[in-house]
Amino acid sequence: MAYYEDTAFLKACSSVFSSRNINETAWYGSTENNNYIFNVLSRQYIVDKKMGLRDFFDCVYCILLNHRRSEYVYKNTMIKKKIYGTYSPKTTIWIPEVKIAGARADAIFVNKNKKAVVYEIKTELDSLSRLRDQVQAYYRCFSNVVLVVDSKHKSKVADYVPESVGINVLTKNKTVSVVRESKDFFGLLDSASMFDLLKKKEYESLACSLELDILSFSKFERCKRIRDLFSKESPIKMHTALLSVLSDRVENNVKPSIVDFIPDSLIAAFYEYKIRKCDWLSLIDRFDKPIII
The missing domain is CATH 3.40.1350.10 (Trna Endonuclease; Chain: A, domain 1)
Known part of the structure; x- marks a missing residue:
C-alpha cells in the first residue's frame, strides 16, 4: 500500500507536529513515531539514511499538505x-x-x-x-x-x-x-464575556482607566466584583477597551530569534506550543544531523 493511502501512517505523520513529539525529538534526537515514519519512507525510497531532522520535518509536512491536511x-x-x-x-x-x-x-x-x-x-x-x-x-x-x-x-x-x-x-x-470578506458585527457583544478574556493585571488596570471603584474589594472577591462592574458597562465601550488591551500585548510581545532558525514546517509549533527556549535550541542543534534511529 502506498504511504498516502495508509490512514494509520498519515495519522502518525500528523503526530510528528504534536508538542510532545517535538519536545521528545529535541531531547532524544528522535521518537518511536519518527522512526516508524522514517522506516516507511525508506522502504518507499523517498528518504535516505543521511536525512537530517530539518529535512525530515519538511518531508512529513509535505505529505500532510498533499494527503492529510490536518488543523496544524x-x-x-x-x-x-x-x-x-x-x-x-x-x-x-x-x-x-x-x-x-x-x-x-x-x-x-x-x-x-x-x-x-x-x-x-x-x-x-x-x-x-x-x-x-x-x-x-x-x-x-x-x-x-x-x-x-x-x-x-x-x-x-x-x-x-x-x-x-x-x-x-x-x-x-x-x-x-x-x-x-468579513464584516464587523456588534449585535451580540457581551461585556461580561469580554471580561473573561482579560488577565488579572489587565482588568485591574482597565478598571482604573474606566474610573471604576475597586479599592474596597478584598482580594478574595475582587475578580467577581470587578466582573460584575464590567458587565454593566456598554458592550461597545468594552469591545474598544478589549482591543486596546490586546494591542498592548502586541507591543509587549518580544519573539526570540529562534523562529529565524526553524523550517517553515515548524512555524505553527513555535506559535502554538509552550516549548521552552532550551528545547528549541536543542532541536535546532540537531536539524542538520542524521536522524537517530
Whole structure:
C-alpha cells in the first residue's frame, strides 16, 4: 500500500507536529513515531539514511499538505500568510486555542492597530454541526470572525453562518483563497464575556482607566466584583477597551530569534506550543544531523 493511502501512517505523520513529539525529538534526537515514519519512507525510497531532522520535518509536512491536511497544516499556512506575509511578527500576535463564551476558537489574530480577528478552522475531517453556536459565541467578544475551511465545505458554510462572517478556503494549490470578506458585527457583544478574556493585571488596570471603584474589594472577591462592574458597562465601550488591551500585548510581545532558525514546517509549533527556549535550541542543534534511529 502506498504511504498516502495508509490512514494509520498519515495519522502518525500528523503526530510528528504534536508538542510532545517535538519536545521528545529535541531531547532524544528522535521518537518511536519518527522512526516508524522514517522506516516507511525508506522502504518507499523517498528518504535516505543521511536525512537530517530539518529535512525530515519538511518531508512529513509535505505529505500532510498533499494527503492529510490536518488543523496544524491550516494554522501553519495562516500564520505564514498573515504574520509573515500581510503583516509582520513585530506588529502582530497569534493567540491559539482561546476559550470564548463557552466555545474554543482555534486562534485570535491581533495587530497593534487594534484589529482582532477570530479564526475558526474546519478541515475536511471536521463536522459543521457546532458551527452556528461557535460563531455566536465568538461574536460575544469580537466583531470580526473568519472561517478557514476545506474546499469540500465551501458551498455549505455560507448556510450555517451570518453574512458578516468571512470565508477563506485552503485550496488544492496550498494557498488561502478569500471567498468572502468579513464584516464587523456588534449585535451580540457581551461585556461580561469580554471580561473573561482579560488577565488579572489587565482588568485591574482597565478598571482604573474606566474610573471604576475597586479599592474596597478584598482580594478574595475582587475578580467577581470587578466582573460584575464590567458587565454593566456598554458592550461597545468594552469591545474598544478589549482591543486596546490586546494591542498592548502586541507591543509587549518580544519573539526570540529562534523562529529565524526553524523550517517553515515548524512555524505553527513555535506559535502554538509552550516549548521552552532550551528545547528549541536543542532541536535546532540537531536539524542538520542524521536522524537517530
